[in-house]
Amino acid sequence: MGNRYSRQILFKPIGEAGQEKIQNKHILILGCGALGSANAENLVRAGIGKLTIIDRDYVELSNLQRQQLYTEKEVTEQLPKAMAAKQRLQQINSSVVIDAYVMDATPVTLLPLLKNVDILIDATDNFETRFILNDLAHKEQIPWIYGSCVGSTGMSFTVLPDETPCLGCLMDTMPVSGATCDSVGIISPAVQMVVAHQTAEALKLLVGDNNACRTKLVTFDLWNNHYHMMKVDRAKKADCPTCGENPSYPHLNYESRTKSEVLCGRNTVQIRTPQKLNLDELAHRLQKIAPVRHNHFLLSLEYESYRLVFFQDGRTLIHGTDSIEKAKTIYNQLAG
Amino acid sequence: MGNRYSRQILFKPIGEAGQEKIQNKHILILGCGALGSANAENLVRAGIGKLTIIDRDYVELSNLQRQQLYTEKEVTEQLPKAMAAKQRLQQINSSVVIDAYVMDATPVTLLPLLKNVDILIDATDNFETRFILNDLAHKEQIPWIYGSCVGSTGMSFTVLPDETPCLGCLMDTMPVSGATCDSVGIISPAVQMVVAHQTAEALKLLVGDNNACRTKLVTFDLWNNHYHMMKVDRAKKADCPTCGENPSYPHLNYESRTKSEVLCGRNTVQIRTPQKLNLDELAHRLQKIAPVRHNHFLLSLEYESYRLVFFQDGRTLIHGTDSIEKAKTIYNQLAG
Amino acid sequence: MIKILLFAHLQEKAGSDQLTIDKEQTTIRDLKNILKETYQLIELDQVMTAVNEEYVMDDEIAKAGDTVAFIPPVSGG
Amino acid sequence: MIKILLFAHLQEKAGSDQLTIDKEQTTIRDLKNILKETYQLIELDQVMTAVNEEYVMDDEIAKAGDTVAFIPPVSGG
Numbered sequence: 001m002g003n004r005y006s007r008q009i010l011f012k013p014i015g016e017a018g019q020e021k022i023q024n025k026h027i028l029i030l031g032c033g034a035l036g037s038a039n040a041e042n043l044v045r046a047g048i049g050k051l052t053i054i055d056r057d058y059v060e061l062s063n064l065q066r067q068q069l070y071t072e073k074e075v076t077e078q079l080p081k082a083m084a085a086k087q088r089l090q091q092i093n094s095s096v097v098i099d100a101y102v103m104d105a106t107p108v109t110l111l112p113l114l115k116n117v118d119i120l121i122d123a124t125d126n127f128e129t130r131f132i133l134n135d136l137a138h139k140e141q142i143p144w145i146y147g148s149c150v151g152s153t154g155m156s157f158t159v160l161p162d163e164t165p166c167l168g169c170l171m172d173t174m175p176v177s178g179a180t181c182d183s184v185g186i187i188s189p190a191v192q193m194v195v196a197h198q199t200a201e202a203l204k205l206l207v208g209d210n211n212a213c214r215t216k217l218v219t220f221d222l223w224n225n226h227y228h229m230m231k232v233d234r235a236k237k238a239d240c241p242t243c244g245e246n247p248s249y250p251h252l253n254y255e256s257r258t259k260s261e262v263l264c265g266r267n268t269v270q271i272r273t274p275q276k277l278n279l280d281e282l283a284h285r286l287q288k289i290a291p292v293r294h295n296h297f298l299l300s301l302e303y304e305s306y307r308l309v310f311f312q313d314g315r316t317l318i319h320g321t322d323s324i325e326k327a328k329t330i331y332n333q334l335a336g
Numbered sequence: 337m338g339n340r341y342s343r344q345i346l347f348k349p350i351g352e353a354g355q356e357k358i359q360n361k362h363i364l365i366l367g368c369g370a371l372g373s374a375n376a377e378n379l380v381r382a383g384i385g386k387l388t389i390i391d392r393d394y395v396e397l398s399n400l401q402r403q404q405l406y407t408e409k410e411v412t413e414q415l416p417k418a419m420a421a422k423q424r425l426q427q428i429n430s431s432v433v434i435d436a437y438v439m440d441a442t443p444v445t446l447l448p449l450l451k452n453v454d455i456l457i458d459a460t461d462n463f464e465t466r467f468i469l470n471d472l473a474h475k476e477q478i479p480w481i482y483g484s485c486v487g488s489t490g491m492s493f494t495v496l497p498d499e500t501p502c503l504g505c506l507m508d509t510m511p512v513s514g515a516t517c518d519s520v521g522i523i524s525p526a527v528q529m530v531v532a533h534q535t536a537e538a539l540k541l542l543v544g545d546n547n548a549c550r551t552k553l554v555t556f557d558l559w560n561n562h563y564h565m566m567k568v569d570r571a572k573k574a575d576c577p578t579c580g581e582n583p584s585y586p587h588l589n590y591e592s593r594t595k596s597e598v599l600c601g602r603n604t605v606q607i608r609t610p611q612k613l614n615l616d617e618l619a620h621r622l623q624k625i626a627p628v629r630h631n632h633f634l635l636s637l638e639y640e641s642y643r644l645v646f647f648q649d650g651r652t653l654i655h656g657t658d659s660i661e662k663a664k665t666i667y668n669q670l671a672g
Numbered sequence: 673m674i675k676i677l678l679f680a681h682l683q684e685k686a687g688s689d690q691l692t693i694d695k696e697q698t699t700i701r702d703l704k705n706i707l708k709e710t711y712q713l714i715e716l717d718q719v720m721t722a723v724n725e726e727y728v729m730d731d732e733i734a735k736a737g738d739t740v741a742f743i744p745p746v747s748g749g
Numbered sequence: 750m751i752k753i754l755l756f757a758h759l760q761e762k763a764g765s766d767q768l769t770i771d772k773e774q775t776t777i778r779d780l781k782n783i784l785k786e787t788y789q790l791i792e793l794d795q796v797m798t799a800v801n802e803e804y805v806m807d808d809e810i811a812k813a814g815d816t817v818a819f820i821p822p823v824s825g826g
Contacts, residue, residue, distance in 0.1 A: 003397060003398045004397050004401065005398075005401055006398045007398060007401055007522050008401050008522075008523060009521065010519070010520060010521030010522075011487055011520065011521030011522065011523055012487075012520070012521070012761070013488075013559055014523070033749055034748075034749060036749070038528075041404070042524045042525065042528075045401050045402060045524060046523075047401070062339045062342045062343060064340060064381055064429065065340065065341055065342075065343055065381050066343065066381060068404070071424075071427040071428050072427065072428070072429070091407040091408065091409065092407050092408070093400065093408070094408060122749070124749050125747060125748055125749040127747050147749065148749055149746060149748050149749065150681075150747070151347055151348075151680065151681075151746075152347070152349075153679060153680045155743070155745070155746065170720060170727070171718075175718045175745040183346070184346060184348070184681060185342075185344060185346030185347030185348070185350070186344070186346075186347060186748055187344060187350070187382075187539060188378045188382065188535060189378065189531070189533070189535040189536040189539070190532070192374075192378075192528045192531060192535075193529065193532040195525070195528060196525040196526070196528040197529075197558070199523075199524060199525040199528075200523065200525040200558035203523060203525070204559065209559075212559055212560070214561040216561070216725075217727075219679055219743050221680070221683075223349055223536065223540065223545075224548070224683070224689050225552070225565070226677070226689065228677070228679070228725065228741055228743070229561070229563070230725055230726065230727055230741070231722075231725060231726040231727060232727040234726070234727055234728075235727045367826055370825075370826060371826045458826070461825055462824055462826075463822070463824050483826065484822070484823050484824055484825055485823060485825050485826065486757065486823040486824070486825040487757065487758075487823075489756060489757045489823060490823065491820070491823065506797060506804070507795075507797065509795065511795045511821070511822040511824065520758060553797070555756055555818075555820050557756060557757070557760075557766070560766050562756070562766065564754070564756070564802065564818055564820070566797070566799040566804055566818070566820070567802060567803040568804040569804075570803070570804055571804045
């Protein structure tokens with residue numbers, strides 16, 4: 001590819017040797033929303049060897065305001081984000097190997113994908129999944145880069161197993177955060193600011209310049225012109241169940257997780273079945289009830305005041321309710 | 337477009353009223369390189385009413401590492417950046433009006449485009465053009481947002497005519513900066529960090545929340561984990577020739593500018609003629625000398641060890657030399 | 673005087689991104705209790721706290737002249 | 750002791766992003782001259798200077814305990 005990476009090679013801390021390392025590394029990004037799509041675009045442009053991307057959702061109109069890889073076309077086609085992202089990423093750089101998964105991230109589904117992964121990037125939108133990531137990263141000894149944003153604010157921290165405190169050290173109890181993008185909104189610069197920090201840290205780790213990694217937790221607010229770096233060395237706990245001396249990885253106990261969940265602030269319930277769905281069969285059955293839209297990855301229809309989206313991997317989103325009971329009733333009426 | 341901007345409307349400082357303002361405003365972005373393409377994408381996703389983009393260059397392979405809107409296809413097609421950007425931007429948001437210009441930014445070419453422009457965003461790669469922008473912005477009383485980056489560093493400042501110091505107050509003499517992306521390289525997170533600041537400031541100005549604007553000059557270094565905000569109130573000079581009491585706008589005197597120039601660090605000379613080029617006629621003539629590539633906007637060919645790119649607007653780039661004399665000789669041999 | 677910085681949604685609740693508390697010294701726990709009462713900042717049970725840009729626990733002490741930042745984890749992505 | 754922060758390409762030239770100068774007080778102009786001699790930082794003729802995060806001119810003074818940042822404008826985009 002000739003001089004494709006010339007400006008990156010000119011940057012002294014990377015250089016020819018660093019560029020070769022980048023092209024031989026494998027990063028997994030969990031989530032292809034705002035943080036995920038922008039992180040993926042950066043790494044693919046930088047020439048990462050292999051990228052694994054995972055997302056359970058599909059592209060919606062309200063995503064376009066801040067989710068970089070998607071256009072109106074993917075909204076119309078109701079493409080799953082992981083697939084839409086992969087398409088665009090390969091147009092940007094055809095030499096990167098991209099594995100895309102449309103699925104729910106659980107300890108069980110994630111573990112097999114962590115083989116030979118050099119760095120994990122957090123682009124999830126909830127702390128439940130982040131604590132799973134935190135446990136898995138320490139169990140498998142993989143650095144991971146936390147990032148989150150809401151409104152005009154965001155934060156990031158680089159977690160290096162055996163060196164830094166982990167997410168559990170910093171937040172003893174899992175935050176029940178009321179502040180999600182779906183409740184208080186978000187502007188795209190907050191996304192990019194987090195991503196700039198995450199990609200910079202990823203590049204340092206990729207070229208092996210670990211000493212350059214930021215050891216502080218960074219928080220910012222672009223609307224109020226704040227930028228705050230917090231020293232966290234003292235937060236590391238010797239008895240931490242994730243990164244301490246006798247880890248128990250409490251968030252990997254998948255059995256305790258519910259099979260139905262309300263997606264926070266989205267007026268949506270997700271129902272998960274262990275079996276894959278046969279979308280063709282389902283389409284055949286449901287088109288008698290309501291007009292059905294259908295692509296290779298999902299099937300959607302409007303039913304009463306609800307919208308249902310069935311995914312091949314066994315999940316169904318019921319938009320238009322926060323009630324698990326109501327959602328189950330509708331689900332059983334249609335697919336049960 | 338229904339709930340397209342719902343997450344931005346949920347953000348309190350914007351809200352329904354702010355969103356309506358955004359959709360009725362006009363921003364001009366000067367440059368469609370790294371800063372320009374990312375700023376443009378943000379504003380188009382945010383639903384800006386009208387966007388004017390200006391760039392004199394075409395998409396090259398070495399751009400893809402950090403210039404957001406472009407893919408391998410536009411490199412192969414040798415599309416001018418302004419045109420390639422417009423194509424992608426309209427796919428992202430078909431309701432934004434986008435005016436794209438493939439041209440050199442000079443006081444003469446810029447002035448007519450500033451009519452009804454609410455904000456100017458600096459995405460140029462040189463201080464010569466920035467000082468022209470600074471003069472024009474003050475003459476026309478338009479806020480402008482300075483941004484620049486190199487390596488893992490960058491800076492930004494929001495210039496409000498009659499309020500803040502201007503670029504000339506901060507830098508008495510035009511910097512002869514040795515540090516360009518072409519000499520010391522650049523990583524994409526440095527770009528995004530500047531863009532995050534520029535877009536956030538643009539959004540504040542768009543919704544009329546000028547009090548929220550950052551009054552400090554921000555500088556950062558992502559690799560070395562620095563972030564610095566500098567108070568600049570005292571830099572404002574009453575006798576500044578741009579923003580002072582008796583402005584003379586020294587950088588608008590176009591006559592003094594050369595018609596040939598070496599593009600800094602790019603091993604390239606640009607020759608500018610006042611007449612437009614007839615590319616069809618030129619193609620006809622030149623194909624006898626060497627194989628010619630030709631699209632609606634430009635024509636390129638290899639000649640000896642040089643590559644020449646002729647633009648419709650009268651400019652020619654001669655890649656492979658830093659010597660104006662050598663470049664003129666070749667130009668005259670072929671097009672003269 | 674202890675300077676308080678509020679991040680994310682705490683700002684909206686308190687109506688400002690900066691507060692001052694007129695105290696010679698206090699534990700973080702007591703400081704949080706004062707703010708919970710004065711500004712109904714119940715969210716303070718789930719924040720990270722920095723004194724002069726360094727992570728501290730609830731039983732540590734802030735003194736006059738210190739800057740205390742309360743940083744609620746945000747979850748979006 | 751005056752603390753010096755160097756940004757962008759000044760770092761590479763000086764071999765560090767932070768320096769200290771053992772002086773009670775000095776004008777910025779003199780400080781630049783010292784650094785130009787010691788570290789060959791000729792670029793200091795074209796930088797913005799901040800003392801304790803505030804823009805200053807060359808004839809202003811930095812004192813022991815101050816932090817002086819030299820910020821060279823970068824041109825890329």
